[in-house]
Amino acid sequence: MPDDARVYPERPREVEPRHANTLAGELNEAQSRAATHPDGPLLIIAGAGTGKTRTLVSRVAHLIERGVRPERILVLTFTRRAAQEMLARAERLVGSASRGVHGGTFHATAHRLLRRFGAEAGLPSDFTIMDQGDAEDLMQLSRASLGLGDKKKRFPKKETLHHVYSRHVNTEIPVPAILSEEYPQFREYEEGFAKVFADYTARKIDRNLVDYDDLLLFWALLVESNGPLAERISGMYDHILVDEYQDTNHLQARILRGMCRAHRNLTVVGDDAQSIYSFRGATIRNILDFPAQYEGTVIVPLEENYRSTQPILDVTNTLISRAEERYTKNLFTKRTGGEKPWLVTAHDESFQTRFVVDRILELHEEGTPLREIAVLFRAGYMSADLEIELTARNIPFEKWGGLKFLEAAHVKDVLAFLRVLENPRDEVSWYRLLLLMPGIGDITARGAIDAMSLLMWSADAFASYEPPPRARAAHTALVQLLDALRSHPTEGDGIVSHEIARVRRLYDDILRERYDRVEPRLADLDQLQTIAGGYPNRAAFLSALALEPPQATQDLGFGSGSEDDVLVLSTAHSSKGREWDAVFVIWAVDGWFPMSRALGSAEQIEEERRLLYVALTRARNHLFVTYPLNVYDTRRGADYSIDQLSRFLDRGVREKMQRVVVEKNDGAPVSPDAGTRPEIDLRALLRGRFGAA
């Protein structure tokens, strides 16, 4: 045991025999070794379907039974869904004791810590969280105010600026290196990037705004500083467990190092073959280099697959064996028998859709519940045709992935009203809100914001702003609305929902004028109102929305049905960590999967391969991979073009599948052939980093 390891006050509590049995009886040797590992760094290499979550949950249970207080255990996951799943299963295993365990995504945990300790580090605790879209908009305001968007040669757009910024913060690769690698055409703007980033940073600080990257960066800076505050934060937990470690980035690795400085009780679980988040700066170096980073790491590989039948594993093992650098795992199963996975060639998209729907209905009639069936695809929009057909045939489904609801302009519009009330300095929201008003455009809006800035964003700054004559009516209406909302109480049941209703008295008319199809948009706002009903105040509502946006339509307040028997449609990314009895992977076409945009580099192609691997390994008993042979190309108004099957389904993989061609209308297989002075000033550190004024 290392010197710095902490000695635990062992307070053995009565271990209920049932729990002990559960633990011993359901884990195999490797799983149990991981679950009962004593203190010190532990790396679990867990192939798909090898009981990773069960092992992690059992380890939590073991720690609690060993006497570790639940609230001193932190479980970090990568997605919200994984966090919920993990905590729910822990509760099933150890009962209510597990409720004290802290769990969540890195971002949500950072948020909790910053609200609590930020003030002691120079970060006002009432900051507003910007989502990616907000951050991009603020970047745009910086770009415009620096006059960089004007004509001449094309200066990178806000999305590009934000991407480079975010990548730099998360990976710590210097900006020039990022430009050389990803945007060689923008290398000449190196200085421009630096200027925009400095202005963006200064703006965030002045406006009391925090972006997603700041959440992680501030957390890292906090625990890396020297002093009592860092001690307190890193001393909050005695054990930290991290799921999906292959998807963490450099910054997150720093956070973990800081959080574990008082002990080395870090457990990470991951599978390098399932690393699919490099666009967020994730690097498999974290998992590959973990043993070197933490001396004395015990490595436990989990190789027995409990999920899929052998024929399915034959296909997925072959697929992933083509990948380059990885921890070699040989997944095996004791599950014999089962049908070979199907490779389905459809005549075109509508045949693909019909095949999928018909097969789903068949499976359903044979007794497979809908919730045990999933349809997976590379990107959210690829399920459009399928969604129409499912709706027409009255098959209930929910869709995972994509953040469409919160990204919708009308939803952001309504939220902007609430946000300026909550944070009067929220420039992004002011700008958005002002542009909504008839007679107010870009120039007027920015003028108003400058005027408010001069008045130090006081509550009546906007009221005292003198608008141009044309904008007077809109200005008055907005002032009245905001005044009315300010004079209401801000705490209480349904108050947020009431505020939205009030906003909509002004906004709904604007919406009707701006959009053609208003009904679905109004329905979205109704849903927003419903969601808001569950929060005690604006601040809680807005933060929750930024960190835990409603994901499936089901989350939006309809029914309450995780009980409901509904089909799942999901992006491959969002499907990770889940499993279904039957899985359909549609659009296995070269250019879609892998996406043509990812063909630039070998690494990107490899990531696409891993993504397909993730999708295929979700299946327990039935796996269908489909692709349409002909696609009507609407872009050029051209005729049908012939598709190529995904390059990942090479000869070796295809030989392990049975092939079907679908041409007839019924979709049947036709030719089956086989406050105080801050101790640390986070914002000063941030400022220094980008040379902001």
Place this chain on the structure above:
DNA sequence: TTTTGAAGTCTCTCC
């Protein structure tokens, strides 16, 4: 200066 209409761009993954 704002609005509107037309041409042009680019299509993702998630906190």
Place this chain on the structure above:
DNA sequence: GACTTCAAAA
């Protein structure tokens, strides 16, 4: 097909 950008009209 949706959103952005550009140019011309109000």
